[in-house]
Amino acid sequence: MPNPANDHALALLVRKLDSIAGLSDKERQAILRLPATTKVLQPKQDIVRDGDRPSRCCLVLEGWACRYKLLSEGRRQILSFHIPGDVPDLQSLHIHSMDHSLCAATKAVVAFIPHDALRDLINRFPNVATVLWRDTLIDAAVFRQWMTGMGRRSAYARMAHLFCEMYLKLEAVSLAGEHRCPLPLTQTDLADALGLTSVHVNRTLKELRGSGLLTLRGSTLVVDRWDELVQAAEFDPTYLHLEQRAAE
Known part of the structure; x- marks a missing residue:
């Protein structure tokens, strides 16, 4: 049976990816058919932790999330903030062990999409892989700006x-x-x-x-x-x- 929560989550993903480089109707429909499960998170609740080997990616639906690194004595460095439409752990598709953590910065709703389903999608639709790659490159550009700010x-x-x-x-x-x-x-x-x-x-x-x-x-x-x-x-x-x- 149709799941309205999943439909909303995947429609948000379609809108985000479509805004980056454009999708065909077939690509949009394939994304809308991805399996997804939603979860409500409380502030500072971890989505994935440093050292984890996740089997799914996270799509932010409501609220904000953040990447962070935890240092000794509980000191935390936030590496980036993420808003609805962002998939902040796409790298876990190819880098299997997390080198940082991801948590809800506020009360948030997220959707989890299995890696296997995403890999099947990008194998069938190479343009979707290109769009996801472009999104990670923009993400890297944001990191460079943050590094410049922290240093200078x-x-x-x-x-x-x-x-x-x-x-x-x-x-x-x-x-x-x-x-x-x-x-x-x-x-x-x-x-x-x-x-x-x-x-x-x-x-x-x-x-x-x-x-x-x-x-x-x-x-x-x-x-x-x-x-x-x-x-x-x-x-x-x-x-x-x-x-x-x-x-x-």
Whole structure:
């Protein structure tokens, strides 16, 4: 019998992949027939752990997820944030042992798709493999930006850059607009992502608010002066390839 939850999950995957490079009708239908199981996760609940050998990939349906590495004494470095439509562990199709962990950053709903089903799909539809490969290349471009920020940007510019990036990613999947977007992250999350202390995060947020660039209202980010935020971050969105996605 049809499963509405699975239909919603796979339709979201179709929309995400279609936005990257375009799919044929046959490819869309094949994706919609993939087996998937959904699960509700609580904040910080692990999806897959460092050292695991997973047999399925995870598609984010609701909420946010994050990749992270846990160091000694419980210190955590967040490596990336993921929003609905993202498949943050695609590499597990080919790199069988996880070298980092993936968890829900907020309360989230995810769908699990078996590796065997995905491998069969990409063997039958090589263009789907190309689209997935392109998605991982864009993911790698985001990593390079984060590395540049951690090494060379000030805390102020680093935080401004993250806010610009997340706003545009959310806008691309119709989850943001008019320079307003959800930002359901704690100051600890921001500290772990930006390589700062919570005290430094608090001080930097106050500085950004004090400059009139943005406002935080609960879990909502409002960018009051977008062009100036972009300038403060030295933000060039080329690495997200959003214009190319839209054109295609």
